[in-house]
Amino acid sequence: MATFFSKLDSDRIVAAIAEAEGQSSAEIRVHVTHRKPKDLEERARRRFALLGMTKTAQRNGVLFYIAPRLRKFQILGDSGIHEKCGDDFWKEVASEMEESFRRDAFTEGILRGIEKVGEVLARHFPHSARDEDELPDTIDEEP
Secondary structure, X not given: OHHHHHHOOXXXXXXXXHHHHHOEOOEEEEEXXXXXXXXXXHHHHHHHHXXXXXXXXXXXXXXXXXXXXXXXXXXXXXXXXXXXXXXXXXXXXXXXXXXXXXXXXXXXXHHHHHHHHHHXXXXXXXXXXXXXXXXOOOEEXXX
16 A cells, blocks of 8 residues: 555645644644554554553544555544544544545545644643643554
8 A cells, every 4th residue: 555655745744743733732643554454443442552642641642543455544532532522523524534535635634634633622722831742743654
């Protein structure tokens, strides 16, 4: 799936993550897997934990888990953010991303997802002077 990854504008995605995190105390990660997991949500939850996202101070991490070989993705929010926004919010974000993905506009879909999540994170978890960037802003790739 090097083809999918090569279609992503990593610099723009990393910049969008940094911008969203600059407005809130949350952590956002993007993970692309080249595998075809049988249970996408379970695999995404495992990756969420492996990336250290359950260890953020306010439990407000968000993971965009993308499995291009399955043509599917999962968005996971830790307990702190999920309590604030609920299932309908995640469905809305996923719907907007799907719209872009159907047009093969993968970078734009991910950027739109990060932007929407960033807006909610900024509202519920505003940035303060003592906030630290707890996790790297890079795109994580799993062979």
